[in-house]
Amino acid sequence: MASPALAGDGYRLWLRYPPAAAHWRSTEAPRLRVIVARSRSPTVNAASDELGQGFAALLGRTLPRSHEIIDGTVLLGTPQTSKVIAALRLPLGGLGDEGFILRSTSYSDKRIIVVAANGERGLLYGSFALLREAQQGRSLAGLDLRQKPASPLRMLNHWDNLDGFVERGYAGRSLWRWAELPGQIDPRLIDYARANASVGINATVLTNVNADATVLTPDYLRKVAAIAGALRPWGMRTFLTARFSAPIDIGGLPTADPTDPRVRRWWKAKAGEIYRIIPDFGGFLVKANSEGQPGPGDYGRSHAEGANMLADALAPHGGTLLWRAFVYQADPGSDRARQAFDEFKPLDGRFRRNVILQAKNGPIDFQPREPFHPLFGQMPATRLALEVQATKEYLGFSTHLAYLGPMWAETLHARTEHGDRGPNVADSLTAMAAVANTGDDRNWTGSDFDQANWYAFGRLAWDHALSPRAVAEEWTRQTWSHDPAVVSQIVGMMMRSREAVVDxxxxxxxxxxxxxxxxxxxxxxxxxxxxxxxxxxxxxxxxxxxxxxDRTASGSNAISQYRTGVARCFARRDCVPDEHLLWFHxxxxxxxxxxxxxxxxxxxxxxxxxxxxxxxxxxxxxxxxxxxxxxxxxxxxxxxxxxxxxxxxxxxxxxxxxxxxxxxxxxxxxxxxxxxxxxxxxxxxxxxxxxxx
The missing domain is CATH 3.90.1330.10 (Alpha-glucuronidase, C-terminal domain)
Known part of the structure; x- marks a missing residue:
């Protein structure tokens, strides 16, 4: 029978910390004695608290905080906050603010475990990584890990409306209870942020890409500030979607033309207002001239002109502008799959440096299987984000078991030039974004197994090279059981599930x-x-x-948008994989x-x-x-x-x-x-x- 510690309703996700006796080496327990962390930082305190709570549950006893280094100390710190870590001269160079080192070592003849980083977010991610190692049942005696994220920006895109409805959401209503804000913070927001931090997700977009300009009004910005304050200690920056017509909708201007000086001044003033209220505001995500949304094309301007106008407003504050490449015109012409590439490829190199072009994993729309988007590998002078969909709009909602780790790895590892050693999609990325599958259902995602897609997105965004099977095994041990037979059975199901849906x-x-x-x-x-x-x-x-x-030269010739070697393979029946056959032929x-x-x-x-x-x-x-x-x-x-x-x-x-x-x-x-x-x-x-x- 299952241990009572493993029972539950799904709310605790993969942060269950079941007692270690069943799966962790018994010799580990006596070695962990205290936690040392000297900081006034809410983020470092969150990391220290997580270690304390996690190890208390795993070991069945409390690890108190202390300022004294003794045998069994878990030490958190940077070279600036800890003389011990400075003295150890750990190789922290090149890890940035988010990378970390986990090491079991000795100091003054005392055995200690070090969580070291250059910044507080690195300590947060390192603390969760240490607990993940323990939950996997791995020995900590020889621990030696050095990690940094593959993508600087790892974000969830919430398609949440201000009325609480979640477009393409299958787990209840929105997590953001706007009517209660800013005065009341739902404790669930803290648990949401904590879950994201545990897998390295560092940003969230609160609102639907089919945007409502109302969220940029002063009353709503104060509400956004309250959410941002709840997420901040967990290393998360808050973004909003910006409706391109906001200068008209809420600004009283007669136009939203990005070249109009009045429009440019309005956006600069709005950005200044936002950053006065939310100093670490991340920036905007924009869907423009797609599916009826307003954009620069309404005024005969290019996507670059529209994006750069908003980017210029954000730049003085360190903000980022994400511009979606999901566009298609009223007349699809010979092939809708061609349209994003045809519109954006000529603009390569014309976007500001704080603009990231966000393209879906495939050229159509989150289908159960698509070839990788041709923009990847073809925009060398433009920063790119890969957008995937954790909420399974086309894969059976939260009803169907479909583990998407293999799907996303398929895209990340796809070669943008033909050959075993050519560059892959992952090589071109600045950011990864997932359309979120969370809601106010008790188990967060509408299905216990859909939690795995939230988890897998974070882990693959952090490390593009992780195998989906390894991620599934991690999640299963933390969520269901450490029984090897159970893990093997569940992981086997997960690894076959998406292919079953495709079939x-x-x-x-x-x-x-x-x-x-x-x-x-x-x-x-x-x-x-x-x-x-x-x-x-x-x-x-x-x-x-x-x-x-037929997307070959005899049809729409969409294959010509890929690099030559890839295009040649897709064009040949003896080379194109059966999985993509009817896509191209x-x-x-x-x-x-x-x-x-x-x-x-x-x-x-x-x-x-x-x-x-x-x-x-x-x-x-x-x-x-x-x-x-x-x-x-x-x-x-x-x-x-x-x-x-x-x-x-x-x-x-x-x-x-x-x-x-x-x-x-x-x-x-x-x-x-x-x-x-x-x-x-x-x-x-x-x-x-x-x-x-």
Missing amino acids: YMTPLGLHHLMASGHHHGPGPWVDDLPRADWNPTYFHRADERGIGF RVGWDERMQSGRTLWEELLSRYERGVQSVGDMRGEWAALDKKLDPERHQAVSAKLAQQEKEARWWRDASIAYWQFVSRRPLPPEVTPPPHDLATYRAIRLRNVPGDPE
């Missing part, structure tokens, strides 16, 4: 097949939406002859695949494999019922049952439609869908969580 939703490079508006459930037949590129039929182009979007139903099967047979087998994978996960999870706490085990069991039902819905509806379009019979071994196509097309979902409509 039963969008196999072989198909994309954007979801139902209209809410994007939940299949809709490959949809062809009546007002924009051509909102219709799944635009993307799959299936008919009796074949299926797939139109293929006949009877053409042979690498497996030897026809495309029709391969497509059917992928749908079958996806559904089978979910069934296997249900069985494996059921077998753990005696080894996990019953409340969370039952909650996950219910989610998996719903996922299997919906995976079958995806499989059956998709096969019914493809069979109708292709006019091909099903092989004898394939079970026909239980209903006709008309039945699946008639399904309508209402009041779907997170649906802005």
